[in-house]
Amino acid sequence: MKVLMPANLPEALGLLASDGAAIPIAGGTDLLVHWPIRGEAHDRTYVDLSRLDPLKALGWTADELMLGGLTTYWDVIRDGRAREEFPLLVHAARQVGAIQIQARGTWAGNIVNGSPAADGVPVLMAYDAVVVLESRRGREEVPLDRFYSGYKQMQRRPDQLVVAIRIPRRRYSYQVFEKVGARRAQAIAKVGLAVTRSGAGWRVVAASVAPTIRRCPAVEGLLETGTPIASPAALLPAIAQDVAPIDDIRSSAQYRTHVMARVLYHDLRDFWGKRA
């Protein structure tokens, strides 16, 4: 195994540009799971990001919250302004493992890990976050809701690093994050839902019910048009258009669909049938 330890961002981007198979490592909370018995992972080259201090802080401007490429869950949990303005970020971060993971895991890592069951990604997507990628060839911005193209497939070239996540500051009249798991703590989502409403419209984002975390345009359309919905079952046609859950070790497709319909129906009961 080889590890490269750049002292700054230009060095890191140079290393990623010269070795297309090198893997950036930040908090290691995914990459080191069961590490001793994962021999194949020991044959790779890693680019350690832990010394890129300027990527650690989160920052506020008049228009946006900008998370750094190395900002952790705990950094956001401890930010008083984030608690007030983007409560779903804090709510989701507090459900990622516990302090030991929150102190190390990064939002950018959650995005590029590409898990359909991620906790950080749905809330970022419901806030219209934009992924900022940088490489030797320049900077590129991709809206998070267009970042994934399939299971673990995403708009990031191997020479690119997520250096920031931009989140527009808006007034939200409704926001909720629901994670349904086997336990309250230390569990991976069977179904995750993040829903927001702002001047930009409704955002309904679902996790663990498709190959990627994704927005649900059919469900959003029901909310935008004020379509009356009289029961969880009435949501099923829209849900079928938006997601494609599977049976796996954590749950079944049928259970996931059922839970998604019930949670959406009950959480949004004040809004069904009311025009935006």
Next chain:
Amino acid sequence: MNLDSAFRTPHSALSVSFTLNGAPVAIEIDPADRLLDTLRYQLALTGTKEGCGEGECGACTVYLDGLPVNACLVPTYQVRGRRVETVESLDPASLEPFERSGATQCGACTPGVVMTAWWIREHPDLLRTHTIRELMAGNLCRCTGYDGIIDAVKDAIGDA
């Protein structure tokens, strides 16, 4: 068991210096070493336990720059220039509230539990936003149940 040594191929050594329990250390490591193994097998600090090896159980909890982390998920090269504290840095009396509350039994989780508990004790402001139960959620115990552990943390912070 250190499976790592059984499987890995010969390596190039890395030099790593950091502050461990208040004192400087400088060692040679393999790039594939986890902090957990470096502590236990190279530095003979066996208080930090391996439970699950996947960041679930918290038996390997240590402080990295003052925050509780799972040493099984930290590559040792990442602690260069940083501050690490293990359960050996705590006063042995730290255990007493746990004994009083019946919060120890087989002992495998105890070093990690005590580390997280003492971090809460040293940062009481955390309790303005978090419950003890939420802060302790990353330390699994399969013997005692959790009420004794919560009682012991309350005892430790003087809220019994």
